[in-house]
């Protein structure tokens with residue numbers, strides 16, 4: 001079981017986590033999500049959690065005392081705990097990070113708000129993570145995105161364990177196009193191969209379409225991808241459809257299978273092809 005602890009001023013914002021797959025994961029005891037409102041740790045008369053920045057500047061900053069006190073008050077972790085600060089200045093959250101965190105025992109998310117954090121709060125965190133290069137009003141939506149991405153990787157949360165493995169990004173390629181019934185929708189036909197029942201050919205088609213999608217939509221992912229020997233014919237076919245893919249040819253040339261040698265015979269004493 002993974003324990004998620006969220007430090008936030010707005011626990012009500014997390015209502016979507018009580019729906020659908022995340023709801024079922026909690027009911028099945030695969031995860032536990034708890035919220036700590038760090039305003040409860042403010043000691044001033046008006047329970048202020050923010051204050052003006054030293055040196056001037058717009059907005060209000062979260063004060064260190066309530067967040068330090070809330071973290072110190074967490075029960076001793078029973079296993080591995082990671083404290084994560086929601087921040088547009090952090091590393092961008094990616095699927096590998098979701099996979100890494102799905103193997104932890106406790107994840108603590110600190111959600112900022114207003115103009116951000118007093119710098120000293122950063123030292124509480126093991127890592128600082130962003131959901132993308134844009135600025136949100138608070139860390140709540142970012143934490144929900146991360147929790148959702150982690151939870152669906154926990155064994156038993158999705159119907160079949162394989163369904164997460166085939167998703168886009170789990171193998172650094174985008175997922176191939178998928179179709180369901182009807183086979184013909186207003187003249188738009190599902191590719192014939194998918195109706196053929198020929199599993200090996202379907203797998204080949206899916207791999208080729210995954211490669212095609214990734215080249216055309218996210219060529220940056222191709223840079224980090226290692227092709228397998230079976231990809232060679234697919235890649236050579238893709239070049240015929242999309243000239244631009246040829247720019248990467250050097251990345252898979254080494255996979256070119258050696259020409260087949262013919263066996264020597266009385267008709268062909270040199271064994272030439």
Ligand SMILES: C[S@@+](CC[C@H](N)C(=O)[O-])C[C@H]1O[C@@H](n2cnc3c(N)ncnc32)[C@H](O)[C@@H]1O
Nearest residue numbers: 086087088112115116130131135136138139142
């Ligand atoms: C308005 S933002 C503060 C931005 C801050 N002034 C800065 O430039 O880094 C308020 C809070 O929202 C959260 N936040 C905003 N954008 C985010 C992002 N892209 N990813 C994760 N958290 C984000 C952070 O917790 C942040 O402290």
